[in-house]
Amino acid sequence: MAGMLYLVPTPIGNLGDISIRCRQTLEEADFIAAEDTRVTLKLLNHLGIKKSLVSYYEHNKAAKGNVILDRILAGETCALVSDAGSPAISDPGEDLVKQCAEAGVTVCAIPGPCAVITALSISGQSTGRFCFEGFLSTAKKSRREHLQMLKNEERTMIFYEAPHKLLSTLEDMTEVFGPDRPISLCRELTKLHEEVVRTTLGKAVEKYTAAPPKGEFVLVIAGAQPVIPEVATAEDAGAHVAALMAGGMSRKDAIRQTVTDLQLPKNVVYEAALAIETE
Ligand code: SAM
Numbered sequence: 001m002a003g004m005l006y007l008v009p010t011p012i013g014n015l016g017d018i019s020i021r022c023r024q025t026l027e028e029a030d031f032i033a034a035e036d037t038r039v040t041l042k043l044l045n046h047l048g049i050k051k052s053l054v055s056y057y058e059h060n061k062a063a064k065g066n067v068i069l070d071r072i073l074a075g076e077t078c079a080l081v082s083d084a085g086s087p088a089i090s091d092p093g094e095d096l097v098k099q100c101a102e103a104g105v106t107v108c109a110i111p112g113p114c115a116v117i118t119a120l121s122i123s124g125q126s127t128g129r130f131c132f133e134g135f136l137s138t139a140k141k142s143r144r145e146h147l148q149m150l151k152n153e154e155r156t157m158i159f160y161e162a163p164h165k166l167l168s169t170l171e172d173m174t175e176v177f178g179p180d181r182p183i184s185l186c187r188e189l190t191k192l193h194e195e196v197v198r199t200t201l202g203k204a205v206e207k208y209t210a211a212p213p214k215g216e217f218v219l220v221i222a223g224a225q226p227v228i229p230e231v232a233t234a235e236d237a238g239a240h241v242a243a244l245m246a247g248g249m250s251r252k253d254a255i256r257q258t259v260t261d262l263q264l265p266k267n268v269v270y271e272a273a274l275a276i277e278t279e
Pocket of ligand 1: 085114187
């Protein structure tokens with residue numbers, strides 16, 4: 001019988017956040033696949049668990065994914081952990097899950113620490129509808145294109161960012177979304193120096209220009225204000241029909257065209273056309 005893949009979330013700062021179920025799964029798995037074996041070894045030592053570790057990270061995932069899958073298909077149970085947080089969220093675990101799912105292996109995700117959800121819940125921004133955008137590209141052109149695509153996004157937007165790229169990312173965001181757009185910068189979550197700076201993009205640029213950012217960040221940005229389409233009135237309809245007729249269009253065609261152009265009901269435009277004739 002085939003084994004299973006367990007996705008085991010680990011603390012994003014506070015070791016107390018490891019759950020009983022995660023601990024049990026790490027103890028009971030046949031082996032652990034870890035993004036950074038040194039980081040995971042520290043956690044296992046803290047938990048008093050001794051277990052065989054296999055490294056699975058961005059630059060060996062193609063080859064190691066097959067090795068891990070073969071072991072699972074042969075009946076072993078694998079616990080996948082990333083450096084911190086939930087495996088498969090902005091880390092190579094995504095590929096192993098795809099590989100296992102395609103091979104018909106059961107994948108079980110244990111809920112637990114995840115920077116995106118922790119940041120959203122503490123941000124003070126609207127949480128009803130949100131989109132997670134992960135890391136922006138390091139290439140300026142594609143970073144700008146990505147942001148341009150989000151210019152009119154109305155949902156709350158969440159980004160991961162490394163501290164050394166934070167300032168240039170905030171500058172790009174300010175240019176695309178405008179300096180007044182609200183942002184919550186969630187730093188060092190669950191750690192000793194946890195901080196949430198709720199401000200605007202323009203002020204965030206000023207702050208981190210004066211004092212360079214340190215630590216891990218999640219950026220939570222308010223969505224764009226909805227664009228309320230202008231609603232045409234009967235008066236507009238009358239003027240539009242008159243202008244079209246003055247240009248040589250028949251009354252019937254001018255009415256039809258006005259219905260399309262101004263997105264008004266036909267009877268409203270018809271009444272407006274009658275009114276201009278009787279003026
Ligand atoms: N899989 C992880 C998760 O579930 O959160 C995320 C992995 S991703 C490679 C790492 C990024 O998550 C960091 O660059 C940072 O943006 C964010 N992050 C992780 N831990 C954090 C923390 N304690 N405080 C703020 N951001 C954090």
